[in-house]
Amino acid sequence: MTRTLNTLGRAALVVAVLAIATHVFAAEIGRIKVAKGTVTIERDGGTVPATVGTRVQTSDRIRTAADSSVGITMDDDSLLSAGPNSVLSLERYAFDATTNQGRFDAALNKGTLSVISGRIAKQSPEAMTVRTPAIILGVRGTTFVVSANE
Amino acid sequence: MSDDRRIARDASFVVALASIVLVAACATPPPPLPPPPAPEKRLGAVVLLPEKDGRPTAVTIRRDDKQVVLDQPYAAANVGSQSLAAYASSQQEVEQEFGAAIAAQPAPATAFVLYFVEGKDDFTDESKRLLEQMLQEVARRPVPDVLVVGHTDAVGTDLVNDALGQRRAEAVRSALIGRGIAAGDVRAISRGKRAPAVPTPDGVAEPRNRRVEIIVR
Numbered sequence: 001m002t003r004t005l006n007t008l009g010r011a012a013l014v015v016a017v018l019a020i021a022t023h024v025f026a027a028e029i030g031r032i033k034v035a036k037g038t039v040t041i042e043r044d045g046g047t048v049p050a051t052v053g054t055r056v057q058t059s060d061r062i063r064t065a066a067d068s069s070v071g072i073t074m075d076d077d078s079l080l081s082a083g084p085n086s087v088l089s090l091e092r093y094a095f096d097a098t099t100n101q102g103r104f105d106a107a108l109n110k111g112t113l114s115v116i117s118g119r120i121a122k123q124s125p126e127a128m129t130v131r132t133p134a135i136i137l138g139v140r141g142t143t144f145v146v147s148a149n150e
Numbered sequence: 151m152s153d154d155r156r157i158a159r160d161a162s163f164v165v166a167l168a169s170i171v172l173v174a175a176c177a178t179p180p181p182p183l184p185p186p187p188a189p190e191k192r193l194g195a196v197v198l199l200p201e202k203d204g205r206p207t208a209v210t211i212r213r214d215d216k217q218v219v220l221d222q223p224y225a226a227a228n229v230g231s232q233s234l235a236a237y238a239s240s241q242q243e244v245e246q247e248f249g250a251a252i253a254a255q256p257a258p259a260t261a262f263v264l265y266f267v268e269g270k271d272d273f274t275d276e277s278k279r280l281l282e283q284m285l286q287e288v289a290r291r292p293v294p295d296v297l298v299v300g301h302t303d304a305v306g307t308d309l310v311n312d313a314l315g316q317r318r319a320e321a322v323r324s325a326l327i328g329r330g331i332a333a334g335d336v337r338a339i340s341r342g343k344r345a346p347a348v349p350t351p352d353g354v355a356e357p358r359n360r361r362v363e364i365i366v367r
Binding site for chain 2 (some may be wrong): 033078083136137143145149
């Protein structure tokens, strides 16, 4: 019983620490390293242009136009890149660089996405998911591609 | 009745029958066929790609109560409006649908591990050479991000080692800023004793674990 409580207590602590980490580092969860054509970010109800060097935040919705593409390196070394006419949402991201514990939920609303998962998925299998309107992917440390048609 | 007459009568019966069938076929439209099943809309696909180092990997696809596990290179799943079906994809097929997305992949992170001369803040000669390589790697990237990660050996608690690793990383971060890397592009963190280069029991002093890893991405 004590052991169960300890485990629960520890889990609660991890969640609390992640919540703080998300809050503090919300401004720097990753960076756009590759951008071709027209790439925009929908953030806080507005739209900002995205270029090489732009930092991405939790809840950002990244949109590519026709003949456009974007490549993002996340803080946990995950690499995400989207092809033309794509919408990629960084729905939830928390990463503790000291313990490598974290949580990453991304969504491909439409288009094509290529993923090489990073430290979060390596440390905790299934701590990273990628959703499309039809399916949900549990990542176990992998390189894969996924598409979502409208 | 002679055989000849019988053949003639049978033949005319066959001709008459054939005409009826023919007329019927022309005059009345064919009975309506049941509507073909609506072609299933393709909602997307998932393809597992080979790992560079060939290590085993997998991805789990869930949809309502269905689940498909992909665990071989080019193992794939087609997502239809009604179905989730596994199949074998190929490099050509992946290139056709995902070529643009894959071409936009950022360069993977490169790691450099530097060692200190025992008891000093100075790098070993080998590490000084690596530091130069690291600076070249930073210069090659259009928007570099540098992460300095301090590691310790297993002497002491997590609390003590996390602080020690952080101090070591901060010192290297300052040195890198001194070498021209923008302060906003370089961060220092500590992993304490969690990720030893040479695994040891807890409490063991091991110089090869007292190191700083520099990740360029």
